[in-house]
Amino acid sequence: MPDDYTTTGSWQAPETLSHEALIAASDELLGRPDIAFSEKEHIFRINSLGLDWDMGVMVYEPDDKAKIPAGANGRKVGLFLLHGGAGDYRSMQRLARMLVGKLGYKVTSMTYPGRLFLPDPSRNWPGDTVNPDGTVRTPIWLDGEIISPDEYEIVHDTSLRARYGTRIAARAKPGSRFHDRMAAWPAAFEEAMKTICRDHFPDGEYSIYLHGHSTGGPFVHMLCQRIDNIAGVVGIENSPFGYMYQKMVGIEWPDPFTDVVIRTWRDIARYKGAEVRSQEGDAALMRLPWLMEDVFESWQKGVHLPQFKAEYPLHYGNLTTMADAAKAAAARLKMNADETEALVAQYRGYCHELRGPDVRRVPPILLAICKHSRDHTDKAYREVVTPLFAAMDPAPKVSVVRLEIGTHGYEKPEEGLPMGLVPSIAKMWHDAIMGGYYVAN
Secondary structure: OOOOOOOOOOOOOOOEEOHHHHHHHHHHHHOOOOOOEEEEEEEEEEEEOOEEEEEEEEEEEEOOHHHOOEOOOOOEEEEEEEOOOOOOHHHHHHHHHHHHHHHOOEEEEEOOOOOOOOOOOOOOOOOOOEOOOOOEOOOOOOOOOOOOHHHEEEEEEOOOHHHHOOEEEEEEOOOOHHHHHHHHHHHHHHHHHHHHHHHHOOOOOEEEEEEEOEOHHHHHHHHOOOOOOEEEEEOOOEOOOHHHHHHHHOOOOOOOOOEEEEOOOHHHHHHHHHHHHHHHOHHHHHHHHHHHHHHHHHHHHHOOOOOEEOOHHHHOOOHHHHHHHHHHHHHHOOOOHHHHHHHHHHHHHOOOOOOOOOOOOOOOEEEEEEOOOOOOOHHHHHHHHHHHHHOOOOOOOEEEEEEOOOOOOOOOOEOOEOOOOHHHHHHHHHHHHHOOOOOOO
């Protein structure tokens, strides 16, 4: 079925999408002809704050470049994707292939700094996150550079036990290269995103639409004012700016910038419990052994993914911790007081929208939240997120679509949706892009 939008700006976001509507959208998109495409990993090196970083991005594009559609503004459509806190580009693979294979978009799917297992082309991390000898899995920010156990201490934290259980972290020791990396990765993250957008979506030819699942959300929101040809954010279960997320969940992240949190089966359980309670009610606890078997099985299926996380301070918008990281990076580079102050402002600025008369305004944002999501709830968006967007000066166009099914892991199959919500949400984004939602703020 061809798209038919005769009036620029005619598409309006629905307040809700029912199970039936989501099935219809999925069936419609899956019924479209397949578009032949290629996918290729690119590893590129950048230098940020005096350190080299090896970054990875998967690029998906139609074999016939003429298949790349133009949006309502007349420019080709480019999608920049970021995965969530546990994974790498593979977490976005199903969505990326859908966007290029059915809609013809050019798509880039970036992996966070340090998340690729560079020694193996499969990118599968070996073993488990916690080794029998007590050492842990750590990031690889540069090919051939390995963090040794003498560069960190292991911390077991119970301060957020009700939400996370006992958290395990590798805390970088001062003076180590690990410590240097932990202070500098935010700037490298920004530089990598800008490099990908510049190299793959040139201004004047492409408009860029951003999606970051979960933890990826604050990063794409941060990016949206920093590149001229970004048209806006397309979202499902993506966290907003870091300071908004902190208010959403009511937690100020307690860890220092030096901590890489090592994920375990507990990170599956904290979602599983909330989702099953939402789906089944309190009676779900009566089958707790069964649920825990599912948790352990899910963990084993995903243990080849990175399963560690350095990004919490930015995700939770902790301005003090971000400033501490900037000061540590500045000290290593022997910056003067003015240079240090500028770097602190840069890091703190990652947690909220850029403000002032001479900055690019926040572009249009389209968000979707799933019925059984733990954190992305109707209440949180109605009482916290939407009012905070409205309080911006100027306020951007923001729509929140409430999906009547689904969990935070929206790619999981649902009744009538063999590929989960991926086709349905891709169809909604396409309708918005072609229907002019992003043309005017």
